[in-house]
Amino acid sequence: MSEERIYKEESYKDYSIKIMYDDCPGCPTEFYDMCGAFLWEYSDTHRLSNHCHWEQVFGKHGSNEHTLEEAMTQLIEDYGNEEKIREYIKKKVSDARFYYDRSRRLWVFEEWQDWAHKWWEEFTCTPNEWKKGGYIHEMLQGRIKDELIDILRDCTDDIVAYEWSSTGYSQGEYVEGVAFITKEMADKLWLRDKDNWKQVAMEAMEAGAKEIGAWMWGDVYGYIIEDENGDHVESCYGYYGDETIDECIIPEAKNIIDAHIARLEKEHEERLEAVKANIDKLKGKIFIGYPECYQVTNDIFGQTVVQKADGSHGHIGHFYDYVNLKDIPDDVLKNMEKAIA
Numbered sequence: 001m002s003e004e005r006i007y008k009e010e011s012y013k014d015y016s017i018k019i020m021y022d023d024c025p026g027c028p029t030e031f032y033d034m035c036g037a038f039l040w041e042y043s044d045t046h047r048l049s050n051h052c053h054w055e056q057v058f059g060k061h062g063s064n065e066h067t068l069e070e071a072m073t074q075l076i077e078d079y080g081n082e083e084k085i086r087e088y089i090k091k092k093v094s095d096a097r098f099y100y101d102r103s104r105r106l107w108v109f110e111e112w113q114d115w116a117h118k119w120w121e122e123f124t125c126t127p128n129e130w131k132k133g134g135y136i137h138e139m140l141q142g143r144i145k146d147e148l149i150d151i152l153r154d155c156t157d158d159i160v161a162y163e164w165s166s167t168g169y170s171q172g173e174y175v176e177g178v179a180f181i182t183k184e185m186a187d188k189l190w191l192r193d194k195d196n197w198k199q200v201a202m203e204a205m206e207a208g209a210k211e212i213g214a215w216m217w218g219d220v221y222g223y224i225i226e227d228e229n230g231d232h233v234e235s236c237y238g239y240y241g242d243e244t245i246d247e248c249i250i251p252e253a254k255n256i257i258d259a260h261i262a263r264l265e266k267e268h269e270e271r272l273e274a275v276k277a278n279i280d281k282l283k284g285k286i287f288i289g290y291p292e293c294y295q296v297t298n299d300i301f302g303q304t305v306v307q308k309a310d311g312s313h314g315h316i317g318h319f320y321d322y323v324n325l326k327d328i329p330d331d332v333l334k335n336m337e338k339a340i341a
Contacts, residue, residue, distance in 0.1 A: 007221060010250065013261065015233065017253045018224040019245055022237045025220035027051040028211045031238065035189060035204035036162075038212060040177030041068045052177070072148040072178060073140050076156060079182070082133040084155035089139060093147065096139070100127070109135070111142050149178070158183035160198050162205040166213030175216060179205040211240040223249050225256060233260055264330075271333045276325055278340045279304050285339060286316070289332040295319050296336075 007019040025031075029038055029051055037053035048054045048064040048071060055062065057071045066074075076085070089096050095112040097119070107130040110119040123138050143151070152161045162179045181201045183192070191197040214220055221244065222237030234256050239249055275282075282296040283304060291312035299305045299322070306325060310317040328336075 014228045015257045016226045020222045022220040022222045034208045036179045036181040038179045039071050040175050043174045072152050077136050079156040079159040080136045081157050088155050160201045164209035168217040214240040223253050275336045287332050287335050
């Protein structure tokens, strides 16, 4: 065990709880089913991470060779409410506009072009075509990230979106992302049975984003439990975020130690009862322990007794003291039980 992997160590009932850095954690999106789909790109690549749920947007035969903005655009095209998007552009976007040109009897959509210092016509359509819709893709062209976030959050149906980001410990370590849950996903997760399912979904996605951030920056932990002899008792890894140390790891490790002690005590009592019931079968046998050795014999009254002798110097000394079975070490009792069997 590398000492560099130990984050900190605690003692509990003569047991050691070593909190370890998890040096090869799995990404939460691949390690287990999360509540929602998560998309993100690194600031230096401007393409979706291969660990994110890009296939939920572009299909299993697609790829992650898309930017976060392109992914949001695709989601809006899939789930967008065109009337709401038009209203958003009309009220909140300053560099795009649409109007009805009476002279041409056409609806016109224009965007302001700084380089030309004028409005640029992007597309036109008849009143009937405008009424039918189908122009979400065209209206999204040129929209910046913050506008796409607003539209995805406020102008879509059957989807809940959550914007998130995470910052590392070194300069430039920064990630932006979006999480979403569709109505179909919520149905499978039984979320829609709840009256406040959208709020529950938002809270679940917030927690999921924190776990992804912990994975990105190495804040993933585990534990190793050892007994007083340094023997391994239990270990577990994959706890995302340093808050899990006090909230999850330490309480869980203590519960495991308590259960381990209770199991050992139960096994010891069962072993003690088995030896006690069959003690006559062990007459004349010597059992090696350290630092004492034990023999089963008869006393002057013919009663079966156990005596001990010093065995710490490489040889067995004189058997003298009588020993109560309950005071015999468990490793010696184990050998007695084997001898009975």
